[in-house]
Amino acid sequence: MKMFRSSKVIITLLTVALLFAFGTANVFAGKAVPKQKNIILATTTSTQDTGLLDVLIPIFEKQTGYFVKTIAVGSGQAMAMGQKGEADVLLVHSPEAEKKFVADSFGVNRQLVMHNDFVIVGPAADPAKIKGIKNAAESFKKIAAAEALFLSRGDNSGTHSQEKKLWKTSGINPEGQKWYQQTGLGMGQTLNVAAEKKGYTLADRGTYLAMKKNLNLNILVEGDAALLNIYHVMEVNIAKWPKVNAAGAKAFADFMVASKTQSIIKTFGVDKYGSALFFPDAGKKVEDLGK
């Protein structure tokens, strides 16, 4: 009767609950399982949004049996996580901050992985008339002069740091000016906002190309050495934070600079976008970059 029917419901619910419990256990069906299995990789939104990590991580995991938790937050937050020992390895592109990170002993074994470049994009109408200018800082001056709308990420990411560096070089302080707006968002979203509001922004070529089809922004300035966007991998110092998975971090770093991986990076994006999104640089010197 009524009691019987309600117990049926309970049994069903309990079974489902048990299925949950067992279902999630499958995630850890072992391959060669290393002792500390999880690696927390703190990286930037550009490496995730371009889809590069979606290709590389599974290969790494299959090879080593590690489980990589990719937390894509932006170079600034990534390094903050490293400083607190809440990440094992960083893949970021903010050279000044990185150097300080290593100098403060938070990071060890900083290795060059790849680079691409930044481009300054904006509306086709180009009200500040910066198209074709060779000097990036110069084009920033012109944007300020025209008081044209400029979107900044404003989030201490690698891109944001590079942008600030350019403003410094150009001698302009855009803070507080009404044509300078900070989104606090990732690269993809900032590009969306720029496209929507018909403004200028600094973007890494990879993300721009990946999103190009939905935006109505053109590349207006490119090629300046100051626009090089360099990615390094750093392992968080276990001496500072004993709970860090140093072995896993090293394995990942080694993987990123390994020649096989570097070949994959070299061809990533070619079939989809016509050109590679990143240029592999393991083993090179920073000064030699930029062809």
Next chain:
Amino acid sequence: MNSETLIKIENIILQRGGSTVLDIREFQVQQGRILALIGPNGAGKSTLLLMLAGLLKPRQGKLYFQGRPVENRADLAILRRNAAVVFQEPLLLNSSVFENVALGLKFRRLKNEEIRKSVQSALDYFGISQLAKRSAKTLSGGEAKRVSLARAFAIKPQIILLDEAFNSLDPPSRETIIDDLKRILEETKITAVLASHDREETLRLAQDVSVMNSGKIVQSGKTAEIFNQPDSEFVANFVGTESILEGTVKSSNVGLMQITVAGKSIEAVGDFLPGQNVYCCLRPENVTVSNYTHGKMSARNIFEAKVSKIVRQGFFYKLTLDCGFPLVAYITIPSYEDLGIAKGGTVIASFKATAVHVIRREK
């Protein structure tokens, strides 16, 4: 017939929120009898009822059930299992009538066949077998009340407690349900205690009455006693001032009945059948007192009476008369002086047949 005491209370004092809710020196419920608890709002009737039902544990004082003291939770649980309460609201669950009536039996984990039998007989008692499969939420007030009564009886309790159980019913439903209940109580000999406001209900159902005020019991006794011989002004005011006479219908003709009361014959309007036991209720203001018989009066009830008590009450006098049965009359001060009434004197008491309010009485 000396029936056993089912429940006894001694020296119970119950405080709640700083005020005394119950203060009872001694109180008894006799087995197999029907007791009415009457009193104004806030007198403590419901509280006492809950205590008798085992739903409220007295912190001070003693409670005895079937001679044994109720001291701990286990004892209280035993009392509770042997009692059933019916509240003013039917408090039915959102399921079928059958499920509702079976509720108490289900708690006792009886076998399905046993449950079915008990439910069926409870439904039959109250004449609602045809409602068994109906959803309880669709019942009328009277039907719902029958279901809650059936539910209480289904568990075959030793004592059944009714808290203003008939208040919310319309008069016709009330009439029939009370009759049915009375009949069932007499058949099953289950002890009953009912808290009530309503005098007619009390007269119809109860054999014993206890009057409560401010948590205390101010008078206990048989029903007729309480109504006819209130021992305090409070009780008198509460039970009302009517004379209540026990009688039997001798004959009935075109709406006029002859009722035998204490050997005399009273005429009243109504159409009860001969042999029916009744109460005749008569308000004192409807009794006329005079020195001599008039010629032909419309009053059909004329009796010679001796004046047994005279009490002055404000602007009138209250006379207690003895016509062979007690009668209370009010007369104005001028009339009193005119008639020269004195204690022990003889007067003529008369009242109209239409002034007599007749209620069915079961022995």
Next chain:
Amino acid sequence: MELIVQGIIKAFQLIISFDPEVLGITWLSLKISGTATFISLFIGISLGTAVALTNFYGKRLVISLINTGMGLPPVVVGLFVTIMIWRNGPLGFLEILYTPYAMIIAQAIIATPIVMGISLAAIQNLSPNLRLQILSLGASRLQMVWVLIKEARLPLLAAVMAGFGGVISEVGASIMVGGNIKGYSRVLTTATVMETGKGNFDIAIALSIILLLLAFLVNLILTQIQQRQHPR
């Protein structure tokens, strides 16, 4: 408008083709929010009922706290859970940051006050004498509570649906404690945010539609149970 149509078409395609990634994300959403709702159901209904039926000093204060908890900002919950379970937090040894378990915990914390608050009101709304009536018919404390809960079935199921609705749609805490890791802690809401950020609006809309469908289906089932009437 065209974008929405594109989104609907994309949703259709993804569902019909049983796209494994989308299926995985959907199943994970259901598992995580379902488990969290389940937990909140048990804790919420039992505690809510207990508070409703007991009289204790400070009851009003406790009820206000529960009612406030109903409006607890999920992002705040996410932040606090993160701080508790990250490596250097008091519960860091559990190593559950960036796992679905952390998401279940955060979502359960979000849903429980909701279920509790509504259950509390539902039980309080029952006739006060009903409790006594059931006890007088011979019920044990436990039997009485069970009957009351069944009697308040309608608002209690609304409580469960409110709890479920609150967490299936939650994104802030889920991103913070889950990390939106592909194939592991990525659910419909977090994936939608990510795809929007990447500019893949059609996929984002498709995921949103699938989320709405999922929520609708679950609530359809719960509503059936809630509204079940007994034969006239």
